[in-house]
Amino acid sequence: MPLRAEVGTFLRTAWGRAYPRVIGMSREKSWILFDVLLPLLQVSAYVFIYRAIGAPREFTGFVVLGGAMTAYWMNILWSMASQLYWEKETGNLELYLIAPTSRMAILLGMALGGIAATTLRAVGVLLLGTLLFRVPLAPTSVPALVGVFLLTLIALYGLGMLLASLFLLWGREAWHLANLLQEPVFLLSGFYFPVRALGFFVALGASLVPITLGLDAMRQLLYPRMMEGLKFLPVGVELGALAGLGVAFLVLAHRALRFFEDLARREGRLTLRGQ
């Protein structure tokens, strides 16, 4: 196939897979309400804990920001990593595999659609949390903040694409594994407190999940004085590491998808349902 036609097919596939996620946002409006309100309940509880122990007001900001970012991690677990398992259960996976297109384009479409839908929820949590709890916001550099956020998303969804490939092999384990990766990652990535509290080496290990570095950098840019003694790494280093992780995860996802698809095909797991 000529390169131009190949690129066209790739882009159409990515858009085709992103489309139901983007359109799905407006089909069931009650989901948006739940998606914003549910994390907000958890965020509110953590805000009240910090208030009960007399934490400075900036900690409310830490929690609200972490609460908004939980939407992305949940999206990675349930709509990226486990997605090929759901597709297998509903009988779509074999259609994906026989379609004359790139599997990476399908994963990219899942990621782009997921980012669009999740950003709506994250913004809702951030806005409502900021207004309800009067969170102080004074970014030192808006372009740097936006840059950190975008690099975090690229690296994070790269990880999601890699996990989707790994999860291709699994049946019910996929559901349980996604479930297992919630609270431990909330803990290790410092969603509700500065990750430095876990110690340098634990934070370093947790940096494999890009939100760890992204959250730390965003907190430094939003609350420089409060993060003075609590920061994990300088923002510049975190930006570089996020860029590196993004590239590494995308390359690994490409290779892993081929490898695990082949393995699943040989072991007859691609069409196994109801496990």
Place this chain on the structure above:
Amino acid sequence: MTWKEARARVEEAGRSLWVAAWLGWQIESNWTDPFLFAVYSVVKPVAGALILVFMYVVVARGGLANPLFPYVFVGNAFYIYVGAVLMGVSWAVIDDREHYGTLKYLYVAPVSVPAYLLGRGAAQTGVATLSTGITLLVGVGILGIEIPPGGVHGALLAGALVLGLLSLAFLGLLLGGATLLTARHNYFLGQAVAGALYLLSGVVFPLDVLPPPLQALGKALPTTYWLEALRRALLGDGGNATLGALPTGTVLLILGLSTAGLAFASVLVFRLAEGLAHRRGLLDMQTMH
């Protein structure tokens, strides 16, 4: 209804509950080997508890010696039951209707469906018991929370635990009724109820910290009295100034009465929802969750 018929119904409900508990246990645990399952059951709740530990370490003066910490830790440990029981009971409707496609067969078999759903929740309750126990052991053994075995009020602990679990199970049945009539909203409904209970029942902070209207809502929830009684049994003090004046007997009485009311309401609502679902042809609905 004659005595013989009533006895047959009770036996049928007991059998349904027992078989469902066994089935639920198999579904929950047989996806992996026992070791991995044990790790899975422990890691998640302990990680949840450790989030609170580090929030304290970073901020609270006195760190884990802060007097509020045992309150928070015990509340959080028992809250593990809330999600497990609520979702265990109500999710079984979605699981059986849409994933396994077996709900319709339950309705043509000599099975008590409410008892079956409560049984499915019992398996999750078993797993939650393991998680809660280990979380409390971590609290006492590693984090230094003082729960001297001699100082624990055993009868109060057992009574409060049973009443609280019953209350959660019937709340789960109520959600199960709603699930029979809805498509894919169960997950959100369950999470919303569990999240509201987390915020309003004083699970991880004293009720007194909440604004007055939310405090009033919290005081209307059985889980608030459940946690108050559990903390009194384990720590000797409920930790909520607003409930401190209530004698322990009154706390248990409120918990008992609200559980009885909830049981009556949930069975009634479930039966109504069941009838509606039957008439509307929703018992074998597929919404491709």
